[in-house]
Ligand SMILES: Nc1ncnc2c1ncn2[C@@H]1O[C@H](COP(=O)(O)OP(=O)(O)OP(=O)(O)O)[C@@H](O)[C@H]1O
């Protein structure tokens with residue numbers, strides 16, 4: 348399974364358009380008989396997801412539902428599980444069933460003092476007030492023997508009922524993978540995410556940076572991605588800062604360079620730099636055992652799955668691919684290449700990275716695409732010239748970029764590669780026409 352992420356910090360440069368059509372081109376390249384559904388397109392734009400409406404396909408659950416679901420798990424269930432253990436052991440002690448030195452009692456007594464109550468929503472839980480009261484007394488209860496003072500509060504907590512509610516909440520907090528993926532038969536690929544802007548909700552905005560919630564989000568993505576051969580991730584303008592750890596599982600970053608806009612080109616050059624920096628820093632921190640927060644937790648899990656060597660290797664082998672969009676003439680490409688080379692040279696990184704940055708493809712400025720809010724965003728198979736461009740990108744991805752030139756090649760070689768799009772064979776052409784007329 349390989350994960351390809353389409354990025355570019357500026358809005359409107361064609362990330363979504365290219366993500367959708369790359370997915371379609373890959374699907375076609377891999378299609379064999381009835382065996383489809385090998386590619387998944389993910390809308391990681393948590394602020395303004397658009398893919399579901401562009402493709403007019405609506406998964407029964409979106410990332411918004413997922414966040415609601417994970418939210419319960421992270422902030423209520425884990426907390427309540429600890430409180431449940433605490434209350435049951437405290438009760439056992441108060442009732443004389445276990446001694447003060449009981450190991451488990453000592454352990455929960457430690458939790459009693461250390462547990463963070465900030466995100467617990469007392470009003471949403473039946474014994475919320477009692478829990479609140481119990482925790483308010485923490486300062487008074489300095490030793491295990493003083494737990495006896497808590498007896499009146501402990502009595503008010505019905506542990507059987509507590510357990511029952513906890514089990515119910517646990518069931519509701521496990522996302523069912525299938526509900527989130529929508530397979531679009533017409534196109535032969537699946538989509539995930541989208542529909543409702545998650546960050547519109549204040550609680551989600553507040554929690555989007557919480558490592559625990561994000562880790563669960565990444566875990567979910569990881570499980571969902573597994574059955575697919577390729578996963579294409581569309582990202583929002585400005586990147587996905589809150590889940591930068593996702594970069595560790597990406598195999599290829601496709602940087603979109605919108606050649607019609609100088610500011611956007613500078614932004615994309617900066618994005619290349621950001622990724623280089625991120626991976627370099629990550630490698631160094633990893634080698635020194637200095638990873639922190641979400642990166643650390645995420646990597647720990649990846650190592651458990653893949654082993655250390657594999658992870659190191661995958662970080663080293665990350666592919667950095669460029670796709671030029673809205674191109675009107677070759678000179679624009681030459682200019683953008685020059686800007687990128689010069690920028691990397693100033694950073695003293697050109698020689699190290701020139702062969703690691705591959706030129707994956709180019710899409711011309713095209714009127715067919717430029718009709719907002721319509722189904723033309725999936726132009727693949729509708730416009731032969733554009734489809735060929737996407738086929739070139741798909742081919743590069745499938746070959747792990749071995750067929751395309753790198754930044755180290757001269758401009759002539761790069762331009763000639765980008766213009767060497769395969770003219771479809773007559774049969775191929777007819778199949779495409781037939782399938783577009785039936786769509
Ligand atoms: N090569 C192209 N030629 C003409 N129009 C294009 C081309 N690529 C994209 N567009 C158009 O540009 C607009 C923005 O494209 P798109 O939504 O893919 O950008 P984006 O980078 O995903 O934007 P955002 O950052 O807002 O998510 C769309 O109307 C799209 O049809």
Ligand SMILES: [Mg+2]
Nearest residue numbers: 362363582583
């Ligand atoms: Mg977009």
